[in-house]
Amino acid sequence: MSYIVIYEGDRATSNVVAYIPALNMDIIGDTYEEAREITQEILNHEISSLIDAGSLIPDDNASTETLLMGGTKFPVLYESNRDKNHYTAYIPGFRIRVQSPSLEDVKRKARIVLQNEVTYRKNNNTATPEEFVCIERVSTAQVVISTSVPLRTLQIS
Known part of the structure; x- marks a missing residue:
């Protein structure tokens, strides 16, 4: 099982x-490498905890796209x-978030x-943000056979 993770640098707080x-x-x-390491640990722990509790394993319903505007990729x-x-x-760097009832409409917006x-x-000679942004898939250490299905033990008499 893997999940999309977005890493975004913040110059103001240097993390x-x-x-x-x-x-x-x-x-x-503090750094991208540290954030990746902590993310992997927490993701593995969170999925293990859900499995141990017999809870639903969340599906990754996120997707990404790169838009080209003014010769720059976003x-x-x-x-x-x-x-x-x-x-x-969500457009990282700009930290812009828009919502809509449909995927097509949210992409248009x-x-x-x-x-x-x-x-x-x-037009205002203002630079576009140059914050660090990286989007990648992170795999869990656990093998998940079926997501969003509660784990149960079947007893056959």
């Missing part, structure tokens, strides 16, 4: 934040929230907002 959408969890490290993270019936697009932001910055 790296890792976000795991499937678990709605933020992890902070990663975008998309996630869905089934409970609230909406989709979210993300493109519009990003284009407006890039155009505004270009």
Whole structure:
């Protein structure tokens, strides 16, 4: 089982934040390497705890896309929230988040907002953020046969 993790540097606090959408969890490290190491440990522990408790293992419902605007590539993270019936697009670096009831609409809104932001910055001679951003899949140490299914013991008489 693997999960999308987005790593985002923050110059103001000189650290790296890792976000795991499937678990709605933020992890902070002093460096990218430290954030990756802590993320792996916490992800393994969290999945093990869910398995031990017989709880549902969350699906990774996040996806990513790279948008090209003004000759620059911008990663975008998309996630869905089934409970609230909406989709979210997050544009790291700019720290912009938009929501919509459909994936198609949230993608459209993300493109519009990003284009407006890039155009505004270009017209005002304001640099685009150069924060560190990395999106990758992190695998768990556990083998999960089926996700989102409670673990049960079947007794046959």
